[in-house]
Amino acid sequence: MEQLNEISKPKSYIGRKVPLLKNQPEVPSTSKIQQAVMKTEKGYKCFRCGNEDQRYFYSHPCAWCHSECTYCRKCINMGKMTTCTKLVVNEEDVILKEPISALAWSGELSPQQKEASNQVVSAIKNETNLLLWAVCGAGKTEMLFQGIETALQQGKNVCIATPRVDVVIELVHRFRQAFPTISIVALYGGSEEKWDGHRIVITTVHQLMSFRRAFHLLVIDEVDAFPYNIEKHLHWVANEARTVKGSTIQLTATPSVKQQQLALKGKIPNAMVPARFHRQPLPVPRFQWIGNWRNYMKKHEALPPALTNWITSHLPSKCPIFLFVPTIKESSLIEEYVRKLTPLTASVHSEDPERHEKVASFRKGEILVLVTTTILERGVTIVNSQIAVLGADEEIFTESALVQIAGRAGRHPQFAKGDVIYFHHGKSEEMVKARNQILLMNKLGFEKGWLDSK
């Protein structure tokens, strides 16, 4: 019965299984019921998650339909979708709602933020797409506020999606402050909240599978982050969630190589913000050769001298030090060696249940050196932090990861400089590309007059 209620609501909510009945229940005139997994020219396709990779489809004799049934393993954690499962799907764009004004944010935008904000507003008015390329620490959330207010005034439904759960949580907090009079829902795996016609939805891209033709404005924050950068089916999901007419605004500090080229040549509509709001250039990473540091550590049970010297040079000033390392496995061993220099050391990685507490202690100055994997490459702002990457030439440290890591330094106006050093055993192409990207942003920032002279 519950499932029947679900589809009798005239909402743009899809991705719901409907029971197999002799007489199919009625769906709103703008929706239809369709098979969840269907055979196409390329093989099977899952119409909830967009997966077309045949390795994720399995067949088995089905007790429901009494025949051989194929199901999708790509999205199975959201409930099993098979060739005999039906989905409620919106066919038509959701209609415009009542116009509202809700923006209560009274902060001031820097000239470079203002210019980007205006471009966001006109993209929304003209129903075009936009890539917003803003360096780490540019203040990109504020650049969205006016655009979202414009969309609400036009009666549009707004969604801000991101690949990362921690970004959802952070954004919800900031949007609830900026738009205090309207209800905003946060959707992610494990969230207690449910969508019920909210005008602003903040969600992981995964949860977009539950929507179709539902949002006139879709913002995708951290568009280059995992898994959105790799999982192409999520691009299909995002496309389907937006209305046919509307705007998709993609936000990133580190676009893919292809997007960078298209943006720099002006081949895609884009807004570039190469300068931080505090008008100081991005700290440029230094490269330092450190030899075979793994062998050294094994032999001496200590950090290589170059890294020891770098850490001890920063310890007296008591500034927080990030030490990025390539693997989870090595992080605790490296922590042990750093501990010989200062007891105020900790390490974190994605599987560490105390991760949030440790980052909080680091913020408070109770921990001076935080050994971390790429898990903290983005999203974390620690005032006056100094940054080292050990094994910067290893595969995990892509151009985008290295730019994001360097972007942790110098974010605060009073501590706008910061030391960023990549320790390597033979510099990689990605390291060079990362440094070039940072140098290019600084150059553009100066040319635009958005940075104070050196």
Ligand SMILES: [Zn+2]
């Ligand atoms: Zn699927």
Ligand SMILES: [Zn+2]
């Ligand atoms: Zn079946």
